[in-house]
Structures are given as C-alpha cells and as structure tokens.
Amino acid sequence: MSSELRAPFVAGNWKMNKTRAEARGYAGDLLARLAALGRDDVEVAICAPFTTLDEMVSASRSSRLMIVAQNMHEADHGAFTGEVAAPMLTELGVDGVVLGHSERRQYFGETDRALALKVPAALAAGLLPILCVGETEDERAAGDTDRKLRQQVKEGLDKLESERLADVVIAYEPIWAIGTGQTAALEQAQEAIAFVRALIADRSRDAAARVRVLYGGSVKASNAAELLALPDVDGALVGGASLDAEEFAAIVAAAPR
Ligand code: 13P
Numbered sequence: 001m002s003s004e005l006r007a008p009f010v011a012g013n014w015k016m017n018k019t020r021a022e023a024r025g026y027a028g029d030l031l032a033r034l035a036a037l038g039r040d041d042v043e044v045a046i047c048a049p050f051t052t053l054d055e056m057v058s059a060s061r062s063s064r065l066m067i068v069a070q071n072m073h074e075a076d077h078g079a080f081t082g083e084v085a086a087p088m089l090t091e092l093g094v095d096g097v098v099l100g101h102s103e104r105r106q107y108f109g110e111t112d113r114a115l116a117l118k119v120p121a122a123l124a125a126g127l128l129p130i131l132c133v134g135e136t137e138d139e140r141a142a143g144d145t146d147r148k149l150r151q152q153v154k155e156g157l158d159k160l161e162s163e164r165l166a167d168v169v170i171a172y173e174p175i176w177a178i179g180t181g182q183t184a185a186l187e188q189a190q191e192a193i194a195f196v197r198a199l200i201a202d203r204s205r206d207a208a209a210r211v212r213v214l215y216g217g218s219v220k221a222s223n224a225a226e227l228l229a230l231p232d233v234d235g236a237l238v239g240g241a242s243l244d245a246e247e248f249a250a251i252v253a254a255a256p257r
Pocket residue numbers: 013101173177178179180181216217218219237238239240241
C-alpha cells in the first residue's frame with residue numbers, strides 16, 4: 001500500500017546492552033551523525049535498557065531522537081516485583097515502549113493476553129507502543145506464518161479502539177531472522193508486512209493506510225536500503241547493528257526519501 005501517509009521510522013533496539021557511561025558516549029556520537037545527515041523526514045528511536053533511559057532522555061533533549069523502553073507492565077502501580085509501569089517511564093520523559101518482543105515472549109512468558117492490556121495502557125499514558133510480532137522457523141516451514149501473525153496482531157490489539165490503531169507501530173520480526181544474520185528475503189518481508197496491514201484493514205481501512213509496520217531481523221547498513229524501499233515496509237527495528245552509532249546512522253540514511 002502506498003506509503004505517502006507514513007513517515008519512515010527507524011528504531012535501534014539495544015536489548016540488554018550498554019551501561020550508562022556507554023549510553024552517554026553513544027548518544028553524543030549518534031546525535032552528531034544524525035545532525036550531519038539532515039534526515040528530518042525519518043523518525044529515529046533508540047530502545048534502551050531501563051537503567052540508561054534518563055541518560056538517553058537528557059542527551060537527546062534538544063533533538064528529535066525518540067527514547068523508548070523495552071517493556072512495561074500493564075498496571076500503573078502495584079505489587080509486581082521487578083516490573084516497571086507506564087507513569088514511571090513518562091516521568092523520565094520516555095517517548096515509547098517496545099511490547100511483545102519475541103525474546104520477552106520466548107524467555108519471560110509474555111502473552112498476547114497481557115499485550116492486549118499493555119498496548120492501550122501505553123497509549124493512555126502517552127507512550128508510543130511498538131508491538132512486535134513474528135513466526136518461528138518451524139511455523140514458517142509448516143505454512144503457519146499467516147495464522148501466527150493473525151493471532152498475534154488480533155489478540156495484541158484486541159482491546160484497542162479502531163480510532164487508535166494507527167497510533168501503534170507494529171514490528172514484524174521473523175524469529176528465525178533475529179540475530180542470525182539471515183535476513184528475510186525481500187518478498188517474504190513484503191508479503192508478511194502487507195498481510196499485517198491487511199489484518200489492520202479488517203478493522204479500519206483508514207488505520208491500515210496510516211499504521212507503520214517495520215521489518216526487524218538482521219537489518220544492517222548493507223541491506224537496509226532494499227528492505228526499506230519495499231512498498232509496505234515503513235521502517236526497521238534494528239538489533240545488533242544499532243549498537244554501533246555509525247552503522248545505525250547509515251541505516252537511517254538508507255530510508256527512502
Ligand atoms: P537483530 O537486528 O540483531 O537481528 O535483532 C532484531 C531485533 O530483535 C530487534 O528488535
């Protein structure tokens with residue numbers, strides 16, 4: 001679907017990497033590189049560990065760089081040891097939150113049912129939710145990709161009113177492509193992301209035209225341009241390659257104008 005309603009969005013997901021000192025150094029480097037690029041047409045975000053969020057927010061204050069957390073609880077407070085709530089993130093000046101990353105689903109028991117509560121809670125708090133979906137290698141081999149995406153998109157957005165669907169960013173990250181160096185083929189990425197958009201269109205055609213859907217999984221500077229040029233791909237969620245500011249800035253530069 002034509003992308004003129006959708007500004008490109010490139011997010012780096014640091015996962016469990018970088019101390020505060022490392023984050024500070026990276027932020028200075030990245031901000032200088034982004035200023036030199038002059039790509040104000042691209043929305044750029046760093047999804048940082050909780051412990052570095054305040055450093056990143058203050059480092060990016062006079063820039064357009066968005067700072068995003070990597071998880072949150074659906075309740076705004078309570079007896080949930082080890083969890084972080086939306087008001088704690090907004091107090092720091094955080095802009096958004098990654099929800100349902102495959103690593104959280106796989107290792108920490110994140111469920112579609114919890115995500116259905118987390119997505120509206122994030123929006124209600126004024127945070128941009130980045131909802132991650134994607135199939136395993138076995139699911140793709142069994143022809144189950146569409147079924148898995150339908151389940152994750154439908155359930156994750158189940159409690160969100162249609163008027164707010166376009167305020168969510170969805171990241172399609174095939175699990176077999178994460179951290180493996182094996183990027184999805186261009187046709188696979190386009191097809192899956194067009195399917196995600198069609199799922200949104202089932203609820204609202206207007207939202208489908210406006211919702212941003214990103215590709216994630218072994219994106220790097222050398223393959224970003226061809227992925228980002230695909231008609232339904234509105235940006236990238238970048239893991240390993242975002243840990244290096246020069247490489248990440250090169251991915252931002254690869255977004256189509
Ligand atoms: P890699 O880019 O390291 O494959 O990670 C992708 C990812 O999981 C981003 O959220």
